[in-house]
Amino acid sequence: MASRLVMRFDVITIFPGLIHGYLQEGIVGRALTRGLIEVQTWNPRDFSDSTYRRVDDRPFGGGPGMLMMAPPLLAAIAAARQANPGVPVIYLSPQGRRLQQQAVQDFAVLPGLILLAGRYEGVDERVLAAVDAEWSIGDYVLAGGELPALVLMEAVARQLPGLLGHADSAAEDSFAASGLLDCPHYTRPEVVAGASVPEVLLSGDHGRIRRWRLQQSLGRTAERRPDLLEQRGLQAGEKELLEEYRRQDGE
Numbered sequence: 001m002a003s004r005l006v007m008r009f010d011v012i013t014i015f016p017g018l019i020h021g022y023l024q025e026g027i028v029g030r031a032l033t034r035g036l037i038e039v040q041t042w043n044p045r046d047f048s049d050s051t052y053r054r055v056d057d058r059p060f061g062g063g064p065g066m067l068m069m070a071p072p073l074l075a076a077i078a079a080a081r082q083a084n085p086g087v088p089v090i091y092l093s094p095q096g097r098r099l100q101q102q103a104v105q106d107f108a109v110l111p112g113l114i115l116l117a118g119r120y121e122g123v124d125e126r127v128l129a130a131v132d133a134e135w136s137i138g139d140y141v142l143a144g145g146e147l148p149a150l151v152l153m154e155a156v157a158r159q160l161p162g163l164l165g166h167a168d169s170a171a172e173d174s175f176a177a178s179g180l181l182d183c184p185h186y187t188r189p190e191v192v193a194g195a196s197v198p199e200v201l202l203s204g205d206h207g208r209i210r211r212w213r214l215q216q217s218l219g220r221t222a223e224r225r226p227d228l229l230e231q232r233g234l235q236a237g238e239k240e241l242l243e244e245y246r247r248q249d250g251e
Ligand SMILES: NC(=O)c1ccc(NCc2ccccc2N2CCOCC2)nc1
Pocket: 092, 093, 094, 117, 118, 119, 120, 121, 122, 123, 135, 136, 137, 138, 139, 140, 141, 142, 143, 144, 145, 148
């Protein structure tokens, strides 16, 4: 396997412990120990010229809460850009573009990312002049941008070749590969609280199993995310699979 260059993430955050803490476990932790990724955090407090390492202040024009001041953030962004040159600076915010799997795949081919995690009520607007793109992980509000930064890092790290155990499991991800929701999965024990496993999965007939799994993905996507199905359309033979699924469901 061609050894890929290391992907480097720089996170600008006043809570570096939140980032490093999460990276102790799981696949991103493993990617770190295996040297597939590097993570560096930059704390705006280290770039504050005030005696109390101040990074927040009251909003001009009044209003609740505090805002992150621009100078410490701009200095932290500049330091990160110097350490990780030529990579985009991404600001995680509820006002950003919605993150979807396609964007994750586009990020995964870059040599790195610089992620700005906001806190308080947000950041001074003049910081955005130093940012390349603003992204949101979903339409909900969190206390800080650290979780969104970790979500983005993990989604991207999963795409890196050589990271996941089963070579192509990232490529087989239901979203990435088929644009459909995942089918149901079962493992031992065969009977759980009286519920058994669909017999097709025990049949050893791999063509039938593949057909059943596609049918389940189509049916579930039609039921739960018709928008995804609309966007993707149906390929040859899938309309019949879906109709059969609906007939069975009707039973
Ligand atoms: N959906 C997302 O990707 C997402 C990202 C961040 C985030 N919060 C940090 C934040 C960052 C930027 C601006 C405002 C804020 N907030 C600070 C706390 O108050 C509300 C606004 N929340 C949700």
